[in-house]
Amino acid sequence: MSRLVSFFASLYRDGFRNMTWGKPLVWLILLKLIILFGILRIFFFKPAMSGLTEEEKSEKVGAALTQPHNTDTLNLLTH
Amino acid sequence: MDVVIWSRIQFAMTAAYHWLFVPLTLGLAVVMAVMETLYVVKKDEFWKKAAQFWIKLFAINFAVGIATGIILEFEFGTNWSNYSWFVGDMFGAPLAIEGILAFFMEATFFAVMFFGWNKVSPKFHLASTWLTGIGATISAYWILVANGWMQNPVGTTFNPETVRSEMASAAAFWEVITNPVAVSKFCHSVTSGWVTGGIFVVGVSAWYLLKNRHVEFARKSMLVGAIVGLVGSGAVMLSGDSSGVHAAEFQPMKLAAAEGLRDGGNGAAFTIVPGIQVPHMLSLLATHDWNGYVPGINDILNGYTDNDGNVIPSVEDKMIMGRTALDALAVYRKTDDPVLKAEAKALLEANVQYMGYGHLSRPEDVVPPVGVVFWAFRFMIGLGMLIALVLLLSLIAIWKDKLGAWKWLLWASILCIPLVYICGQSGWVVAEVGRQPWTIQGLLPVNVAISSLSAGAVKTTFFIFLAVFALFLAIEIRIMIRAIGKGPEVEPSENI
Numbered sequence: 001m002s003r004l005v006s007f008f009a010s011l012y013r014d015g016f017r018n019m020t021w022g023k024p025l026v027w028l029i030l031l032k033l034i035i036l037f038g039i040l041r042i043f044f045f046k047p048a049m050s051g052l053t054e055e056e057k058s059e060k061v062g063a064a065l066t067q068p069h070n071t072d073t074l075n076l077l078t079h
Numbered sequence: 080m081d082v083v084i085w086s087r088i089q090f091a092m093t094a095a096y097h098w099l100f101v102p103l104t105l106g107l108a109v110v111m112a113v114m115e116t117l118y119v120v121k122k123d124e125f126w127k128k129a130a131q132f133w134i135k136l137f138a139i140n141f142a143v144g145i146a147t148g149i150i151l152e153f154e155f156g157t158n159w160s161n162y163s164w165f166v167g168d169m170f171g172a173p174l175a176i177e178g179i180l181a182f183f184m185e186a187t188f189f190a191v192m193f194f195g196w197n198k199v200s201p202k203f204h205l206a207s208t209w210l211t212g213i214g215a216t217i218s219a220y221w222i223l224v225a226n227g228w229m230q231n232p233v234g235t236t237f238n239p240e241t242v243r244s245e246m247a248s249a250a251a252f253w254e255v256i257t258n259p260v261a262v263s264k265f266c267h268s269v270t271s272g273w274v275t276g277g278i279f280v281v282g283v284s285a286w287y288l289l290k291n292r293h294v295e296f297a298r299k300s301m302l303v304g305a306i307v308g309l310v311g312s313g314a315v316m317l318s319g320d321s322s323g324v325h326a327a328e329f330q331p332m333k334l335a336a337a338e339g340l341r342d343g344g345n346g347a348a349f350t351i352v353p354g355i356q357v358p359h360m361l362s363l364l365a366t367h368d369w370n371g372y373v374p375g376i377n378d379i380l381n382g383y384t385d386n387d388g389n390v391i392p393s394v395e396d397k398m399i400m401g402r403t404a405l406d407a408l409a410v411y412r413k414t415d416d417p418v419l420k421a422e423a424k425a426l427l428e429a430n431v432q433y434m435g436y437g438h439l440s441r442p443e444d445v446v447p448p449v450g451v452v453f454w455a456f457r458f459m460i461g462l463g464m465l466i467a468l469v470l471l472l473s474l475i476a477i478w479k480d481k482l483g484a485w486k487w488l489l490w491a492s493i494l495c496i497p498l499v500y501i502c503g504q505s506g507w508v509v510a511e512v513g514r515q516p517w518t519i520q521g522l523l524p525v526n527v528a529i530s531s532l533s534a535g536a537v538k539t540t541f542f543i544f545l546a547v548f549a550l551f552l553a554i555e556i557r558i559m560i561r562a563i564g565k566g567p568e569v570e571p572s573e574n575i
Contacts, residue, residue: 008190015194021135021562022193025142028554035547036146036153044540045153048160048530054241061164062242064527066409 083526085537086158089544091511093150095504096548100144102503105219105269106276107137108212109307112205114300119205129300130208131196132567133280138193139562143555148222150544158537162518162528168245169235170225172252177221184214219272220265227261229519230510231329234258237431237522239411239424244522260329263321264510270314271463271503277308278466278495281473283563285492288482296567298477301492305473312467319460320364326513327365327373330520333513334365335376336449337456343375343383352457376449380442392433394442401437404430435522444524447515455508462502466495 019026049057111133118126152174155163191199191207199207228235234254235244246252255261281304287297326334335343338350338361346369349360362371366386374383374391382393392400407427414420427434439445469491476482482489514520518528 008187011190011194011198014198015190022138024558025138028551029142029145032143032146032551036149040150040540040543041153044536044543045157047156048158048532049156049164057164058240058242061161062239062408062412064161065242066405066412 082532082534082537083529085534085541086154086529086532087525089158089537089541090151090154092541092548093147093154093544094511095507096552097144097147097151098503098507099500099552100140100147101219102268102272102275102499103140103279104137104144104215105212105272106274106279106307106311107133107140108208108215108276109273110276110280110303111137112209112212113303113307115205115208117303119201125296125299128567129296132296133300134192134208135562136283136559139555139558141189143551143558158530158532159518159528160530162523165243165523165528166225166229166519168241168243169228169255172246173221173224173256177218180214180221181218184211184218188214216269219269220261223265223268224256224258224261227258227264228255229517230264230514231258231260231325232519232522237427237434239408239427244519259321260325263318263325266318267315267322267506270311270318271506273311274308274315274463274466274470275499275503277304277306277311277470278492278499280304281308281470282492282494282496285473285489286563287566289486289489289493293566298482301473301482302477305470305477308470309467309474312463312470315463323364324367330514331374332376332379332445332447333452333509335374335379336447336452336513337509338373339449339453340373340375341377343373343378345372346370347373376446379445394436394439394445397433397436398439398442400430400433401435401439403437404434405437408434432521435517435519435524435527438524438527439516444516447513452509452513455505455512459502459505459509462498462505466499466502469495 016026049060052060111130114126114130114133117123118130188207188210191204192211195204195207232244234251235246236251237243238245246255281301284297284301284304287293288301323334326337334340338347339353340347340350340361345362346359347361347365348356348358349364350356359369361373363369365371365373368386372383372386374385379391380394382391382396384390404427407423407430411420411423411427414423436445469488472485472488473492476485476488516524516526518525
């Protein structure tokens with residue numbers, strides 16, 4: 001098991017160290033992950049029901065299901 | 080526009096963006112694995128270099144496409160929280176399996192494929208390349224299990240206590256993962272990826288041939304690309320047939336919209352374009368019976384009897400049953416009286432399959448935008464057939480040694496690269512716009528699935544995504560074009 005771990009560790013270490021044309025791609029992936037998780041997730045995409053207990057979530061969705069809804073915009077375009 | 084429409088547009092844009100990368104990943108995975116197999120079997124260095132070049136383009140596509148699917152999950156939690164809660168129990172297992180599988184595949188076999196050329200034996204490397212593609216394909220299966228369930232929600236029971244669709248047993252899980260809609264959708268989507276990968280390789284190779292560069296490499300790559308693409312095209316047609324039969328069975332409104340069929344009947348004709356019809360063809364495709372009954376939009380609205388003799392209620396009747404289910408749900412959740420609770424539960428269970436209809440205010444709400452679905456269907460089929468023809472002609476041109484003479488075919492192959500993306504996106508428009516207004520067929524319409532947000536908040540994130548997506552797409556196209564322009568020369572170190 002430890003041989004397998006050290007094999008993959010050396011694979012990654014040497015792979016990244018000797019990278020040629022792949023380097024910009026790694027930077028691209030890192031930039032994207034920073035934008036996604038460091039900015040968008042934190043500031044714009046907070047889960048709407050975060051902080052609620054399971055019971056509170058059931059209550060909230062149950063209420064949403066049983067209250068009347070506006071159906072005017074069900075379809076984006078005219079039939 | 081209100082929050083429902085902005086959320087839908089944002090989700091559609093994100094899903095469409097994600098689908099720009101997935102099919103090429105699935106298709107190039109097969110092409111590069113086939114080439115590397117030829118290298119290992121024939122011990123011919125040419126195929127190693129060819130495989131390395133296409134792996135390079137695979138890596139670029141993968142790098143830009145990575146994590147685009149996660150954005151959809153952000154949107155589920157923020158914009159579609161009612162939906163997320165409703166499906167949470169059912170989606171948990173397939174999406175967790177997909178996540179774990181994708182992680183292990185990416186962390187192991189991708190690494191060996193990209194970094195391991197000089198570190199492992201050729202056979203071990205070949206196995207890693209195949210497993211990378213197989214891993215991506217299995218990953219797609221779990222996503223499509225989730226999508227297939229939304230189109231045909233089998234194997235789950237609505238629990239009024241938790242307000243969720245839940246899988247009660249291992250048998251239910253099995254029913255979910257063998258959902259016929261998921262299986263045919265998986266086959267259709269994955270094999271369409273093979274077509275994308277195949278025509279991409281053929282188109283890029285055609286460009287080299289037109290420029291008279293890397294001629295041997297281009298001819299041999301074109302051969303592999305054309306075979307992979309043609310196998311994919313055949314499989315797409317077969318799985319498309321199966322998808323049509325399932326649409327007729329589980330989502331007849333989608334089929335009626337795709338055909339622009341107002342009034343159905345036995346021996347229904349297939350419309351190629353308005354004014355040109357093939358008699359009986361729609362019945363044959365949808366029911367595998369020359370005279371099978373295919374309901375039209377009006378039949379579905381008014382109620383009809385299907386080919387098995389089942390009486391399908393009108394949408395108005397379904398709305399009444401849906402409201403009964405919702406009223407029963409409200410009573411069940413409010414009352415503490417055990418007798419009343421039991422009665423409400425029984426009433427809910429008797430009508431739950433139409434629960435979503437209780438949210439509609441008029442029967443016409445179940446009709447998707449017919450024009451969009453009708454034309455998207457024709458774009459998908461028409462472009463798919465055109466691409467299959469170009470792939471076939473490419474194969475003939477290689478066989479008859481006519482690539483140099485048939486310059487028009489080389490240009491057509493290049494043109495097919497953007498067309499295959501339009502074809503794939505059109506397919507998803509048929510699948511997803513065609514099932515409107517439902518997020519979950521018959522159970523949850525989009526206007527109830529949404530979170531309590533302001534339209535402005537969703538609009539803001541829509542334009543942020545638009546800018547970010549456009550930027551990354553521009554970067555990918557630029558890197559991809561540079562890599563193609565440089566050609567299949569391999570760096571001395573053979574590193575990525």
